[in-house]
Amino acid sequence: MSKKRYVLVGSGGRAEFFYGAIASDYRDTSELLAFCDINQTRMDYANKRLVEKYDYPAVRTYKTEEFDRMIEEEKPDAVIVTSVDRTHHVYIIRAMELGCDVVTEKPMTVDEKKCQEILDAVERTGRNVRVTFNYRYAPHHTKARELIASGTIGKVTAVHFEWLLNTQHGADYFRRWHRDKRNSGGLLVHKSTHHFDLVNFWIASQPETVFAFGDLLFYGRENAEQRGVTKFYERATGNPLAKDDPFALHLDSNEHLKAMYLDAEHEDGYRRDQSVFGDGISIEDTMGVIVRYRNQAILTYSLTAYAPWEGYRIAFTGTKGRIEMEIVEQSYVNSGGEKADEGALQSKKILVRPMFGAPYEVEVEEGVGGHGGGDPVLLNDLFGTPVPDKWNRAANHVDGARSILTGIAANRSIRTGQAVQVEELVRFR
Numbered sequence: 001m002s003k004k005r006y007v008l009v010g011s012g013g014r015a016e017f018f019y020g021a022i023a024s025d026y027r028d029t030s031e032l033l034a035f036c037d038i039n040q041t042r043m044d045y046a047n048k049r050l051v052e053k054y055d056y057p058a059v060r061t062y063k064t065e066e067f068d069r070m071i072e073e074e075k076p077d078a079v080i081v082t083s084v085d086r087t088h089h090v091y092i093i094r095a096m097e098l099g100c101d102v103v104t105e106k107p108m109t110v111d112e113k114k115c116q117e118i119l120d121a122v123e124r125t126g127r128n129v130r131v132t133f134n135y136r137y138a139p140h141h142t143k144a145r146e147l148i149a150s151g152t153i154g155k156v157t158a159v160h161f162e163w164l165l166n167t168q169h170g171a172d173y174f175r176r177w178h179r180d181k182r183n184s185g186g187l188l189v190h191k192s193t194h195h196f197d198l199v200n201f202w203i204a205s206q207p208e209t210v211f212a213f214g215d216l217l218f219y220g221r222e223n224a225e226q227r228g229v230t231k232f233y234e235r236a237t238g239n240p241l242a243k244d245d246p247f248a249l250h251l252d253s254n255e256h257l258k259a260m261y262l263d264a265e266h267e268d269g270y271r272r273d274q275s276v277f278g279d280g281i282s283i284e285d286t287m288g289v290i291v292r293y294r295n296q297a298i299l300t301y302s303l304t305a306y307a308p309w310e311g312y313r314i315a316f317t318g319t320k321g322r323i324e325m326e327i328v329e330q331s332y333v334n335s336g337g338e339k340a341d342e343g344a345l346q347s348k349k350i351l352v353r354p355m356f357g358a359p360y361e362v363e364v365e366e367g368v369g370g371h372g373g374g375d376p377v378l379l380n381d382l383f384g385t386p387v388p389d390k391w392n393r394a395a396n397h398v399d400g401a402r403s404i405l406t407g408i409a410a411n412r413s414i415r416t417g418q419a420v421q422v423e424e425l426v427r428f429r
Contacts, residue, residue, distance in 0.1 A: 003031040004383075006103075007076045009067070009091045010083030011037045011046040012260065013334045014105050017375070018080050018382075019046065023056035026383035033074040034060045036067055037083075041264035048259075067091065071098045078103055084177055085184045089114040096127035103130045103382060107193040108400035110185030112408050112425040115401050122397050123429050130382065131400035135194050136201055136393040137381070138374035140327065140348050140364045144316070145202050145391055147323055147362065152352060154320030156203045159299045163195055163312040168331040170285070170305035171247050174219045174276040176334075179283055181411075186283040188214065188407035192303060195312075196291075197395065197403035202316070205293040206402045211419040212410035214284035218306040224277035236273045237262060249273045249333065257333075289410045311346075321354040344370060401426065 008019055015035075022030045032050075035043040040061065047058040062070040071079075079095035081088050081104040089109045092102050108131050109115050122129060135141055148156055165173075165187075173191070177183045184190040200206055217223060221232060233241040236248035251262040251273050261272035285306060291299040311328040330344040350362040369376040380386070381394055395403075409420040 005031050005033055005076045006078050006080055007034040007074055008080040009036040011035045011042045014082040021379040021383055023050055023054035030383040032059055033076055034070055036062045036070055038064045039264050039267045041267055045259045085110050089118050092118055093121040096121050096125040101128040106131055107189050107404045110189050116426045129397035131395045133197050133395045134374040134378045137377035143364045148202055153318030153323055156297050156316050156318045158317040160315045162302045164307035165305040166307050166310040166331050169310055171276050172333050175249055175274050176272055179281045181282040188287055188410045189404055192407050193403045196406040199299055200402055203297055205295040207291050207406045207422045208294050209292040209419055210409035212289040212413040214287040214414045216284055217286045219276045219285050220281045221277055221279050233275050235271050247276050324351045
């Protein structure tokens with residue numbers, strides 16, 4: 001069997017999740033040919049990781065303006081996209097136009113215009129787009145889908161979903177490029193795409209009407225000033241004012257972050273360690289969303305990015321009872337350590353409450369690896385030999401679109417104060 005050939009665009013924090021898998025567990029079925037990025041220093045460091053950590057030969061590197069030349073010279077089967085969110089559509093669409101399939105990090109893109117462009121390109125080219133929703137593959141999330149599909153609580157009528165990002169992981173979105181909504185679509189697109197995709201997956205439906213509130217109520221300079229903070233700085237590394245700040249990220253104290261970001265700053269000016277209480281933050285940190293689905297179920301959703309603990313609570317209410325889940329995750333800083341730490345579970349509990357019966361806890365197998373055990377299963381699905389999956393967890397461009405459209409609609413609702421009809425945002429052919 002010939003190996004499937006890949007190139008990767010965007011060699012930052014999320015890239016190693018993919019190139020590390022190809023270079024280790026899946027080198028017999030997959031081959032990495034090249035990196036593409038705006039930053040040569042960062043690509044050189046990715047190659048250093050390939051050689052020293054994975055004993056894999058260094059690959060060729062191309063600047064982003066050389067993307068077409070890379071496809072022509074390397075002739076990959078697929079392009080892996082892990083660049084800044086607002087650029088995903090550029091590489092997804094061009095890759096398909098040049099005859100390649102695509103594996104893209106979530107979110108697929110950040111707004112309805114770019115989403116429509118991707119949907120049209122899939123229709124025009126006939127190529128495949130995979131969106132990497134690793135949370136679908138976590139055993140406890142699959143178990144929730146199984147319980148609902150088997151009719152354990154009858155027809156689901158309401159979902160209450162509270163997600164908490166703590167002051168380590170949650171704060172991290174406010175240090176880096178995500179803090180500019182033009183780059184990320186805000187947390188309702190960048191982060192919540194996971195959560196909204198899970199709801200679509202769990203209840204086997206899609207969003208119809210969305211209403212939302214959202215604001216920046218904790219991070220940002222103005223909020224800090226109102227709490228009595230008087231000392232401010234732009235970036236943490238090397239700044240004495242940041243020495244004792246629990247929200248500060250010191251790039252020079254982490255070898256990996258230093259090599260990937262601090263040493264690469266001279267090329268593109270990107271600073272990974274900005275103050276979470278600085279100016280220029282345009283994303284929200286406190287959000288509430290109500291969604292009506294096509295099957296008439298109602299979702300109430302909450303996301304805060306400054307909680308004392310990391311995790312989430314979910315409750316599904318149906319015509320025959322209720323399922324309650326509480327998941328506590330291990331906090332982490334993106335690309336600050338080993339990938340297996342990302343989203344690792346500290347505890348999980350699934351409780352079924354029948355309408356006329358005693359509550360009982362549902363046992364779930366222990367997942368191994370990041371994101372509750374979802375990462376290794378996803379990677380095998382992408383780069384290994386996929387096994388039959390009755391739950392159809394592999395997500396395509398339609399799943400990617402439906403997950404972001406809830407967040408995109410919520411962003412519009414926050415701007416306008418009005419409920420948004422999802423069908424008005426894009427056209428599915």
